[in-house]
Amino acid sequence: MADVMIVTGASRGIGAAIAQRAGRAGWDVAVNFRLGEEAAEAVAAEIRNSGGRAITVQADMAKEADVERLFTAVDDQLGPVRALVNNAGIIKMTSITEFDTTDFDRLFAVNVRGAMIAAREAARRMAGRGGIVVNISSVSAQTGGGPQGSLYAASKGALDSLTLGLARELAPEGIRVCGVRPGMTETEIFDDSIGLPAARERAADRVPLGRLASPEEIAAMVIWLCGPEASYVTGVNLDVTGGI
Template sequence: MNFDLQGRVAVVTGGASGIGLAVSRAAADQDMAVAVLDNNAQAVEAATAELQDRGFKCLGLVVDVTESESVARAVADVEASLGSIDALVACAGISQNTPVVDMSDEEWDRLVAVNQRGVFTVAREIGRRMVARGSGAMVVIGSTDTIGGHINHAAYAATKHAVAGFVQSAAIEWGRAGVRINVVAPGAVDTPLLRTKFDDETAQRVLLYNVPMGRLSRPAEQANASLFLLSDAASYVTGTTLCVDGGLTTGFFYNDQVH
């Protein structure tokens, strides 16, 4: 699948694992220069080595997206190494599985820091440059929790709702400058992290019982949606949320069955 993105520079936060790694690989396959930003040094090294061994132009950086100074240094390093940034996919995020009444202040604050502040810090830093240049596109990886709720996911859902509001407001601010920003909202994606929690039988019972397509998403499917929104094929799309969820949110939003 060709999105005509060759020669452009992409930054992918959380780009060394899960959906982020799929996006990094897909962007490289489009002949984009890719900056893989992640807080896991070992994963950054592995992802960067993989892409470079395949002949792609890639820069790996260990970054904490919750720290503005860390993000600013990373963005400057990307520009110095790869050139002006044309695209951002903000994948860095964490989840939780805690009832509201049992959640600590520390857990809540950590979710907000990574999922909400982390999107803001990188979008702000790169957005400044895109607006000044008059071009660019961003995708933020949300969730079906962006538009609904989920048992034991109150903090996670709160951050994902907040990110959608941020994206809508940024789209309004940046639209006349030629900068687009959208959300991709995945359903359940078949990642190594998910597989640590669910085998096939449990996934079918807990995650897929009301997904019309009846299967988990492949990470590459989320990456393809992201690249579409970055591409000129989506040149009139901004401020929206694209659900890539196998049809989950076409009906009543789910409540978990007994695990």
């Protein structure tokens, strides 16, 4: 039986690319989504077509009961989780003078609190048998984000710290914890901010490699971290940023 991976926020973008690449690498995959059931089912279908097992599980990562239900569904339908990819995340562009606590609460509930609850559920199942948690952060954690991006950047900075702390805490259980910090990546996340055409122009000017990343380029790093070649890698946040 193949090892089991949970990918949160996997109906599109980087999460979908991670789930699909995991399936091709021989993992059984739980494709989590909050919205977009049809897109999530398409991701799962591709995994099944490549010979793997895949399920879709609707769960809002900001809700503790939903996260617990996600892990229970995986227990019942796929088996013990071996890898968790905390990919689900949202972005909110706001200036400090216009920001309100509702924005803060929702952003941190998904990007930080949800990731920590999921890591808790994974650690309970992996303890003593080993596994890996990969947190998908952002280059914004280092740069502070673009204009009006400080709230999002702060959430990803918290996620980076969580990665380092959990790596040390969980190492005695054989659990590795790593972070991946994508740079500007060609996904729908720009639909909620500057738009994809403007993102491409900005990348041409600001990214040393002169372009946006593809989701598959981020996924390649994640799947490497989850594999045997990275068995001595933990407690790191790895940049996939095109040189930013």
